[in-house]
Amino acid sequence: MRLAPRALCRAARAAWRENFSLDGRDVARWFPGHMAKGLKKMQSSLKLVDCVVEVHDARISFGRNPLFQETLGIKPHLLVLNKMDLADLSQRQKIIQHLGKKGLKNVIFTNCIKDENVKQNVELCIMVVGVPNVGKSSLINALRRQHLRKGKATRVGGEPGITRAVMSRIQVCERPLMFLLDTPGVLAPRIESVETGLKLALCGTVLDHLVGAESLADYLLYTLNRQRLFGYVQHYGLDGACDDVVSVLKHVAVRLGKTQKVKVLTGTGDVTVVQPDYPAAAHDFLRTFRRGLLGAVMLDRDVLQGPLDP
Secondary structure, X not given: OOOOHHHHHHHXXXXXXXXXXXXXXXXXXXXXXXXXXXXXXXXXXXXXXXXEEEEEEHHHOXXXXXXXXXXXXXXXXXEEEEOHHHEOOOOXXXXXXXXXXXXOOOEEEOEOOOOEOOOOOOOEEEEEEXXXXXXXXXXXXXXXXXXXXXXXXXXXXXXXXOOOOOOOOEEEEOOXXXXXXXXXXXXXXXXXXXXXXXXXXXXXXXXHHHHOHHHHHHHHHHHHHHOOOOXXXXXXXXXXXXOOHHHHHHHHHHHHOOEEEEEEEEOOEEEEEEEEOHHHHHHHHHXXXXXXXXXXXXXXXXXXXXXXXX
């Protein structure tokens, strides 16, 4: 999104945070441990499939669950980086090169909402895996639309946990005859860092309240400013870019009419005052980002800028 000259000047002069404070944040409690059951069920179903398709969010190409490759790697493996319309793919080749060094040779980018790049020559029975809310069910439905001209076979949604069990085979093509096996999202039992966990949470892999919507909104603001992505300024009608999440959320709440009444104890008794509804503003900020209204983003840009692993 383009900004007015005044806003651009303010953004250029601003001193953004060089680091995001991770004090007191424990990534372990964000991600439920019961997902091990889902992974075991996938392993027991491997004999039924000929290939594994792993779906992941293109904005966090490197925040995958490594257990998929380790435990399901006995079958041919295809990595589908979905939501390409929301990702900044200016360094697409570097992403592919980085993943190749991790042993992933078959990588494609898709947008399953608009059926972009889903006409692939695949056949037989394929298991679809991935972390929560990256578009596994959307991929299956997109393939059905492309090849069978039929509607949804699996339920989709904008929050994690829609698919809760390994389902029966779903036909997506007649010639060749091809079935897909949808599976629940499974996260790694141990996330490598709190910041990786924040990136995953920002893309909706866990429910916002487990991390804290305001903390996520603060990390989102930090990321957008660091990458000089100031679309939020124009979208919410701010005077200029800002690095203070409280100020931004206050403006968002006032603009959207999101307020709440709070009782304040004074020397003369309780007084009801009207304050901005910061949680509601934070949720709107996050929803707007996830819908792509703040522009395309690559949350793993810091990884791409660093040296590739040998």
